[in-house]
Amino acid sequence: EIVLTQSPATLSLSPGERATLSCRANQSVSNNLAWYQQKPGQAPRLLIYDASNRATGVPARFSGSGSGTDFTLTISSLEPEDFAIYYCQQRNNRPRTFGQGTKVEVK
Amino acid sequence: QLQLQESGPGLVKPSETLSLTCTVSGAPIKSSTYYWGWIRQPPGKGLEWVGSIYYGGSTYYNPSLKSRVTISEDTSKNQFSLKLISVTAADTAVYYCARAGAEAGYYFDYWGQGILVTVSS
Numbered sequence: 001e002i003v004l005t006q007s008p009a010t011l012s013l014s015p016g017e018r019a020t021l022s023c024r025a026n027q028s029v030s031n032n033l034a035w036y037q038q039k040p041g042q043a044p045r046l047l048i049y050d051a052s053n054r055a056t057g058v059p060a061r062f063s064g065s066g067s068g069t070d071f072t073l074t075i076s077s078l079e080p081e082d083f084a085i086y087y088c089q090q091r092n093n094r095p096r097t098f099g100q101g102t103k104v105e106v107k
Numbered sequence: 108q109l110q111l112q113e114s115g116p117g118l119v120k121p122s123e124t125l126s127l128t129c130t131v132s133g134a135p136i137k138s139s140t141y142y143w144g145w146i147r148q149p150p151g152k153g154l155e156w157v158g159s160i161y162y163g164g165s166t167y168y169n170p171s172l173k174s175r176v177t178i179s180e181d182t183s184k185n186q187f188s189l190k191l192i193s194v195t196a197a198d199t200a201v202y203y204c205a206r207a208g209a210e211a212g213y214y215f216d217y218w219g220q221g222i223l224v225t226v227s228s
Binding site: 001034036042043044045046049050053055056087089091094095096097098099100101 | 144146153154155156159167168169170171203205207210211212213214215216218219220221
């Protein structure tokens with residue numbers, strides 16, 4: 001099973017700041033990685049797929065990069081609605097696995 | 108607009124069977140350009156893939172649940188279902204059904220709102 005480790009667990013930032021979230025896999029997943037955003041009481045929302053492709057309707061301030069074992073989600077300038085939990089997920093192998101999440105909170 | 112809606116009992120007794128249905132509207136569940144899955148989330152915790160069902164009916168399950176889980180489809184009702192036997196308190200979670208579409212790299216791009224299932228006597 002591929003284990004995805006996200007860091008940091010919590011990121012405390014102010015609106016307008018840049019957020020950089022990390023996801024590391026214990027073996028290569030090529031570029032088969034996605035990022036999701038989840039707000040309290042809501043289902044996850046797909047943001048980025050195949051490491052760097054924005055899903056439909058996702059603002060350009062969200063970008064993804066990386067391949068192999070190291071991936072990054074960047075939010076260039078945090079908007080109030082971006083404070084949430086972010087999960088990475090790989091689909092390179094079964095079982096599909098998720099990271100444990102990074103919470104982006106208001107500083 | 109594609110919509111998914113989970114339904115089923117919110118409370119299941121230990122050792123019994125959890126049965127949930129996902130009703131899909133806005134697209135046929137039988138298509139080669141997407142597949143369907145169940146994902147769960149224990150209260151206050153992260154996401155866990157339960158399993159998926161593909162075009163043609165093939166299924167894949169999380170090995171941590173494999174011996175207890177079954178996913179099936181009913182194309183006449185445009186639904187797919189989850190059955191989890193011999194549940195324990197550890198199976199208490201919000202259960203989501205979701206679609207993985209070709210246009211989103213076969214990641215989960217549409218989700219239901221989720222249904223909380225509590226395992227308790």
